[in-house]
Structure formats: C-alpha cells, structure tokens
Amino acid sequence: MADLVSYxxxxxxxxxxxxxxxxxxxxxxxxxxxxxxNVCISIDELFHPDYTLPETKAQISTIVGALKADRLAKxxxxxxxxxxxxxxxxxxxxxxxxxKIWIGTDSWGDKNSILSFRDSTxxxxxxxxxxxxNIKKFxxxxxxxxxxxxxxxxxxxxxxxxxxxxxxxxxxxxNDSSEGGKQNRSLHQVKCDGFSxxxxxxxxxxxxxxxxxxxxxxxYSVALALDNMIRCEKGRGLLTNGxxxxxxxxxxxxxxxxxxxxxxxxxxxxxPIGFDKYGDIKGEKRFSSVSNCDLLPYNIICxxxxxxxxxxxxxxxxxxxxxxxxxxxLVIDCIDVLLPIITKMINLSLESGLFxxxxxxxxxLPLLKKSGLDLLYKNYRPVSNLHPTQTPGKAKNLSRWxxxxxxxxxxxxxxxxxxxxTDGIPECHSHAVVHRVSLGTTKSRATPNAAGSVFxxxxxx
Numbered sequence: 001m002a003d004l005v006s007y008x009x010x011x012x013x014x015x016x017x018x019x020x021x022x023x024x025x026x027x028x029x030x031x032x033x034x035x036x037x038n039v040c041i042s043i044d045e046l047f048h049p050d051y052t053l054p055e056t057k058a059q060i061s062t063i064v065g066a067l068k069a070d071r072l073a074k075x076x077x078x079x080x081x082x083x084x085x086x087x088x089x090x091x092x093x094x095x096x097x098x099x100k101i102w103i104g105t106d107s108w109g110d111k112n113s114i115l116s117f118r119d120s121t122x123x124x125x126x127x128x129x130x131x132x133x134n135i136k137k138f139x140x141x142x143x144x145x146x147x148x149x150x151x152x153x154x155x156x157x158x159x160x161x162x163x164x165x166x167x168x169x170x171x172x173x174x175n176d177s178s179e180g181g182k183q184n185r186s187l188h189q190v191k192c193d194g195f196s197x198x199x200x201x202x203x204x205x206x207x208x209x210x211x212x213x214x215x216x217x218x219x220y221s222v223a224l225a226l227d228n229m230i231r232c233e234k235g236r237g238l239l240t241n242g243x244x245x246x247x248x249x250x251x252x253x254x255x256x257x258x259x260x261x262x263x264x265x266x267x268x269x270x271x272p273i274g275f276d277k278y279g280d281i282k283g284e285k286r287f288s289s290v291s292n293c294d295l296l297p298y299n300i301i302c303x304x305x306x307x308x309x310x311x312x313x314x315x316x317x318x319x320x321x322x323x324x325x326x327x328x329x330l331v332i333d334c335i336d337v338l339l340p341i342i343t344k345m346i347n348l349s350l351e352s353g354l355f356x357x358x359x360x361x362x363x364x365l366p367l368l369k370k371s372g373l374d375l376l377y378k379n380y381r382p383v384s385n386l387h388p389t390q391t392p393g394k395a396k397n398l399s400r401w402x403x404x405x406x407x408x409x410x411x412x413x414x415x416x417x418x419x420x421x422t423d424g425i426p427e428c429h430s431h432a433v434v435h436r437v438s439l440g441t442t443k444s445r446a447t448p449n450a451a452g453s454v455f456x457x458x459x460x461x
Contacts, residue, residue, distance in 0.1 A: 001077060001103055001128050002033035012072045014043040016063060016088070017079035023049070026105065027079040042073035051087035064091045067100065075101045082108035089114070093121045106130055115305060132210040133269040143205040147190040164202045166192040213268040221273070225259035226251070238262055303347040306339050321385040322363060
C-alpha cells in the first residue's frame, strides 16, 4: 500500500480502520511506513468493528462527513474486513462522496460486490491482495467437513454457529456398561437453519479457500528455516562470522527471520517464493481496481467493468457484419451469458497490449460523400464495417483520451489510408492508423499501445 502511494506521488492520504487487531495493527504498520516517505495524513480515524450498532453507524457517518469535506487528501486507505467496508462505502454513497481513491485491503480489495456501488463513489478504487489460487486436494478435504465431524475444532464451532446457526440437540441418554464400569452418555444431533438432516448438513467448501496456499507457504517458510537452523554446520551459519544459531535454550525469533530472509523455494501454486531484506515476500502481488479513469494518472489504461460493457453493447445499433453475421439483437438477448467472456477478452487485450488478428479486419465500402457527385476518388469516403467485438474495445480506448484532457491535452483520432484501383476508385482495403496530436501543433505521430508498440490495424475487405 505504501508503495502505491509513493508510486503515484500522493502526498496526502486519509487512514480509516476498524478498532480491532486486523484494522488497528494493519493501519499502524501502514502509517509507520509512509512516515518514512514524507507522506502526510489528513484524517486518521478508527471505528467500532460491529457496524450494526447505532453508535457505530453514527461514528461512520461522522467520519464519512469529514472525508467529504476534506480537500487535502483524495486517497483513503480503508483497513477493515469486508462487512465493515460495505457499511462504510454505503454511507459514503449515501452522503454523495465523490472524487476519492479508495485503497482496499486483502479482505475486500478484490471483491465483486464492490462493483454494486456507483462509479462516482468507488471509481478509481485500488485493492492490494496476495496472489491467490486453488488447491483441489485441499478443497476436496474441506468439502467433507461438517458440523458433525469437526467438534474437536473450536474455530469451526464458531463458524457453523455464526454462518448457519447450527446447534446441538440431545436426542437420547444411554447407560454404557462396558469395561471400567457404568458411564452415562448422551447422543446429540446437530441442527442447522435450512438443513433438514445430517445428510444435508453444511460443509466447509464455501469457506474462502483461495488464500490457503499463502498460509501453507508461510508455515513451510518457518518450518524450512527451523530445519536449516537445526542442520547448521559450524562455520557455515548465517549469523556473524558464520556462526550457527543457538537452539539449546530455545530459539530466537530474530534468528528464524534471518534464515527466512535467505531462503527460496517453490510455493504450493508453483511460483518461486523468496524474501527481501525486510522479510517481505518477493512473490507476485496482485492489484485490482475499480477504475474511474478521471481519477487515475493519465498513463494508466483502465480495464472495463461488466457494467460498462453491457451499456456499450445495449447502445449498439441493431446491425450485423459479414465478418460475424450474429445480429446485435441476439447478443443482447444472451448478454448475461456472453458478458463475462466479452469483458475478459477486451481487458486481456488492454493488459497485454495485443490486438486480436480477427479484430483487425473490417469490410471497407467506398461511399460517395454526397449523392450526385462525380465518381472521383476525392468524392469517396471509406466506411468500415467492424467485427462486433471491436466496438466496445474501440469505444473504451477512444474515451480514455478525449480532447483537452490529461496533462498533455492531446487528442486522438483515426485515419484510413486507402489505395486507388486502376479506375481511380478506392480499393476495398485500407490501413487504419491511430494518431496523437498535441493541441496547438500540427505534428502527428503513431501512438504506442500498452506494450509500447505502434497501435495500428490493417483493414481488409
């Protein structure tokens, strides 16, 4: 999080957190880090973690009001669990807070539920989350765990009761006369709201399991460090002068950290795991965003949300192209099924800087600019029928650079370079080039795309 603040050059931030271990300790660590980077804090507040209490709601309302009135900091770091984040953002939306860039934690920074809020509220939000992945064998094991077979684990007791309102009911009382004398035993049955019998009890498959690999890697890091300490050979240790750590009278945590910093291994998801001089993991960090491009730096290309792709498709003309004869009306009818796929395709193109070859083709038809004109080259204009999937991506790219916006106040436009046939009429193929022109000048140049190469598209009939 501190790296994000430094990278974008934000000098003022506001820090909001829940007043419990997760929020309080997390935000304190963040504040210590940004203090070394000359970043100032505008508003610094804690609120009670139970957002359902009337006094907590009033507390949140007061904090949100202060954020809305604040003109120093655009950036708000919200360090809390996802239910509290929802409650806080709901209040921000209710009060009409706009123009803020929220930074979310791993608890809520990549949750799709954030997309339910208006763009004006959460647009520009950034989430910092660890790389996640699924381990099928572990998921299969968790799917077998129910309230009936996890009584030995007190953490599961809280989970079943809090999530499914499970409780134990005594159904019989037995006298056990086995060896060792008589012993009274009670038989219990687990009851959970919405589940009629033991055969349909809830299981642990719905727990958020994609962080399990990170926990496994963390445990393995400590275990591997301890193993290396125990196996240390004199003169080849990692302490001063090649000394080995003392393990006779207990192990020093600082020695374990020293060995963790100097190890590397392959993690459960197959990625290399290593640590920097601070003990922080070098592995991949993942940033997610709810992007409002007006709030982010000019050099960032924002991904589309499904909501925006839906609007673009629904606003498309009800026409089709021979490159893909599927009518727009059919796409709209099947939008709920196709939307995630189309959005993913466009965002992958933006992220990778690659434009699919099929999207570079268009059917170019030369049409007279005005009826009655002579059949001369200068009187024709090329009209391109594009592949339907190009339209949302094209609209997104062009809307990112509007005339008069951004620090360079550049404008973007597209020209088609056609060649003449023997009769002087443009042939049905052309080369479309995106130009970037600084306002007030006449110089034009090709615009690099996200990968740094020239963004051009070959249009062929």
